Amino acid sequence: MSQRHDVLVVGAGFAGLSAVASLLDRGMDVVVLEAAARVGGRVESAVFNDGTRVDTGAQFVCDDMENVIALLARYGKTLVHTPMAGESVVQPPGRDDDEAYARSRALRLQLRGLNPADPALAGLTVADWLAAQSVSPDTALAFRSTVEGLWCRPIGELPLWYLVSNDRRITNRQTEIEYFVGETIHSLAEDMAAALGSRLRTGHPVTRIATGPDGVEASAAGASIFARQAIVAVPPVMASRIAYEPGLPPKLSAALGAWRSGTVIKALVRYRRPFWRDEGLSGLVAWRDPVGLFSCDVSRDGPGATLVVFIAGPLAQSWRQGPEAQLRETILEKLAAALGAEAGNAVDLIVRDWTDDLWCGGGYGDTIFDMQARDAEDILRAGFGPIRFACAELSPSFPCYVEGAIVAGRAAVEAMSCRQ
Ligand SMILES: Cc1cc2nc3c(=O)[nH]c(=O)nc-3n(C[C@H](O)[C@H](O)[C@H](O)COP(=O)(O)OP(=O)(O)OC[C@H]3O[C@@H](n4cnc5c(N)ncnc54)[C@H](O)[C@@H]3O)c2cc1C
Known part of the structure; x- marks a missing residue:
């Protein structure tokens, strides 16, 4: 025995x-x-050709996440402030992006204010709820991009009570991308x-x-x-x-x-220098179209610079249909349109498609799709x-x-x- x-x-x-x-x-x-x-x-890393190690799965933490912050300190890891100085970019630019994103954030707070146990939420998806709000098309797109970007599933499939219950437990007051870990998480x-x-x-x-x-x-x-x-x-x-x-x-x-598992592709794009800062840009780009695309700067001090790009939800499902070379080209084209032509001159590009991952499933997390x-x-x-x-x-x-x-x-x- x-x-x-x-x-x-x-x-x-x-x-x-x-x-x-x-x-x-x-x-x-x-x-x-x-x-x-x-x-x-779902925490994994890879190494750029120049020897820089980067997280290809989870990467960001913030002070409100006290257990992971304490563990990182116990193991002597370095917290690097995510570089955010400069202007963020919305793609494609709209007439009043600040207003649309402020309204989108307000919508998310409104959703969090619902009671997940309220029987009135039964049978409703997040898409149903959004359609009933009187907001501009730009605000609706910004909201959809946030939800599909974070939960990695189409909003027409997410039960409203589930999203409310899930989002109410995400209680950070700092931005969730406050830090990344120098040595990798x-x-x-x-x-x-x-x-x-x-x-x-x-x-x-x-x-x-x-x-x-x-x-x-x-x-x-x-x-x-x-x-x-x-x-x-x-x-x-x-x-x-x-x-x-x-x-x-x-x-x-x-x-x-x-x-159901989510769908997400994470790309890490390496450049010789953080060229976007020359134009006063932060490297943070929120795309309304296509929905579910987001990038930000994860450069450390020293030579070289890195942008991380997330392709989440239905967009990941669609972009992974073609050859990987095309996916890489599309990523660089989108970055160039948002941050300038120099974005096309990447020196290295790591693409990690988590969709249908054999042991982890696909997204940041599985989500409930059964309305009952x-x-x-x-x-x-x-x-x-x-x-x-x-x-x-x-x-x-x-x-x-x-x-x-x-x-x-x-x-x-x-x-x-x-x-x-
Ligand atoms: C691209 C990406 C970016 C993310 N970004 C962030 C971020 O910035 N910040 C953040 O906090 N979170 C982020 N997340 C989410 C975070 O990674 C996960 O929520 C968390 O790591 C999940 O941990 P877990 O232990 O619950 O599950 P997992 O990490 O999925 O661990 C489960 C383990 O079980 C193993 N396993 C599965 N089936 C079997 C089996 N039958 N037998 C034996 N072993 C099995 C798997 O191989 C795996 O090692 C991200 C996730 C992804 C994919």
Whole structure:
């Protein structure tokens, strides 16, 4: 009979890594099974030809995200202020962009002010709600671009109650792009994993979890792993692909099936110098058309400069249809139209298409698409027998952010301890 661990953690993203850290603090014997060959999940990095390392997944944090800020400090990471001096640009320029964006921000506050439990919201999508607001077409486009840019799904598919509930938990007063991490936020995940030694097994996708009187038995890469309890720290869509034996209760199955992965492509564009600053521009560009496109400056002090570009929601789905060379050309063309012809002279360009990612799904977070699934998050948080679910999506604060993943991972351990 193989060793029986106290807890099996499935997934070494920030939810899994934070859960493991809490379990180890409590003196538990833990094993972590990670499907990919690396840790971090939706936090990942790559290196430009000139040796500069950049985050190709999550990148930004702000002071309001206290758990991730504390972890970064504990591991000695450097917070770099996102360069924002100068004018931001709206594409294409409208007659009164400041007014349209101010109205769009006001719309978001209005939406947050709704009560997600209000029965009047039943059956409405975010698109239905937007159509009922008396706002200019430019304001409506700016709002749609913000929502599809952040939630990575078409607004016609997002239940209104879900967006209200989700957005009310994103409580930052500072801009969420206040800082990025000099060494990359991915290096934090690597540092946290380094302490795990042989407790961490990468390249071990869990395909089946069987529960019995003694706990759980997981199947991964031809091995069986036994533990008294399990924390499934993967996004809901990925958790729904694991076979559970005996089958999950129907309510839990329905709760896992209520989610859809998002679609996002992240591009990092390297230049010799931050040429946009010559014209007094910040490098921040918000596109109303196409909807779901955004860029900003993530240059560090020293030689070279970097712009990050996000292509989110239906736009990512559309732009990924063609060859990658065309996608790269389109990105540079859009930047040149917004910031000047020099934007076409990139010295390096990293494109990371997260859409349909084998182990993470696609967007910043999975979103609920089932209009009836109002209790899906509570059902998943409650878990089932010896199994708990933890991922950024289920966090009571900052869902679908690294901060939320940390909170959710720790909360799953708390819930598990209460059960013992
Ligand atoms: C392009 C992009 C940009 C983002 N930008 C930001 C940002 O600037 N700031 C921010 O705070 N957040 C950002 N996010 C969101 C943030 O990355 C996520 O919310 C957070 O990292 C999710 O952590 P998690 O642990 O819940 O899930 P994940 O990171 O998805 O981790 C789950 C892990 O489980 C593994 N796994 C899946 N299935 C299995 C299986 N069957 N068996 C074993 N292992 C499995 C996966 O490989 C993965 O490692 C961004 C995300 C993306 C994609």
